[in-house]
Amino acid sequence: MVLKILSRRPGLHGYAIMAAIQGMSEEVLRVEEGSLYPALHRMEEAGYIKAEWVIKKETGRRARIYEVTATGKAQLATEESRWESVTAAVNRVLRSA
Numbered sequence: 001m002v003l004k005i006l007s008r009r010p011g012l013h014g015y016a017i018m019a020a021i022q023g024m025s026e027e028v029l030r031v032e033e034g035s036l037y038p039a040l041h042r043m044e045e046a047g048y049i050k051a052e053w054v055i056k057k058e059t060g061r062r063a064r065i066y067e068v069t070a071t072g073k074a075q076l077a078t079e080e081s082r083w084e085s086v087t088a089a090v091n092r093v094l095r096s097a
Contacts, residue, residue, distance in 0.1 A: 001029070002039060003048060003076040006068045013063040014040060040066060048072030 005020045006012060012020065017040075018031050043049045049066045056063050068076070 002043065003068055003072055003079065006049060006066055007073060007076055010067040011065045013065050048075050
């Protein structure tokens with residue numbers, strides 16, 4: 001989900017990613033900081049995203065913003081394909097008599 005959101009809206013910081021997941025899922029999905037930030041770190045180490053510290057104009061505070069890399073875009077395509085296969089299989093089981 002993080003890769004998909006960042007592919008659509010590059011330059012988000014962690015809190016904005018959490019808010020996007022919650023908003024786009026119509027409040028069904030929630031990601032906690034304790035899960036998101038370690039995941040962002042792992043994705044950065046894997047080369048799927050890159051991060052940069054910036055100063056936010058409105059607050060003057062530093063924020064770490066994230067962007068998907070070319071490797072991350074390829075990984076997103078792989079994960080989307082895998083997800084389609086899994087959801088199709090689950091649907092077949094749920095709809096079988």
